[in-house]
Amino acid sequence: MTRLRATQLEQALRDAGVRVTRQRAALLRVIAGSEDHPDATELHRRAEAAGAGVSLATVYRTLTTLQTQGVIDKLEFRGEPARWEAADQRHHDHMIDVDTGEVMEFTNDRIERLQAEIAAEMGYEIVHHRLELYVRRRGARSADADF
Structure with a gap:
């Protein structure tokens, strides 16, 4: 899977x-x-x-290009670097430990159903969402003191 993903990322840059x-x-x-x-x-x-010899500026430019191409997502959590x-x-949601910075992925069918119900009650359907706990x-x- 890693090799396939790397090939997809290369193609996105090209x-x-x-x-x-x-x-x-x-x-x-x-x-x-x-x-x-x-x-x-x-x-x-x-x-x-890994011996890449790549500059931090190239890392940022490459990430931005890959995001623009839609193959990676930028996650911006409160108080943390992207x-x-x-x-x-x-689809999955994220929990961020405010003390350690650890990011954990989770899915929960009840939360998904509840979000859809709330949107429907207000006359909408969800087209995209991101939940961060x-x-x-x-x-x-x-x-x-912020938390």
Whole structure:
């Protein structure tokens, strides 16, 4: 799956008129192999660890191009740098641990039904939505007054 995803990412860059250099190809492999929600700095670190020799500016430009091409999604969680994930995943929502920054994916049929019911009651149908739950482990204390 990683190889297929990397090939799709390469094609998206080519479709956008971007040359796929050795450094970009290595970065695309890192992106394709990511099963979490890395930010640009983390992707840069991983690419460097893989010997890609890619600049952080190239990472940002590549991510922006891939987002424009619709193959990755930019996730902007409150107080966090933008994170990225593949756009071809089935629908899911996110829980963000406000103390650790961990991002967890989840699906819940009851939440999906309730959202659809609420929209219908108001005369609408949902065409797209994104649900983010900002969470803290029960009993945990934090100095963050915003939560």
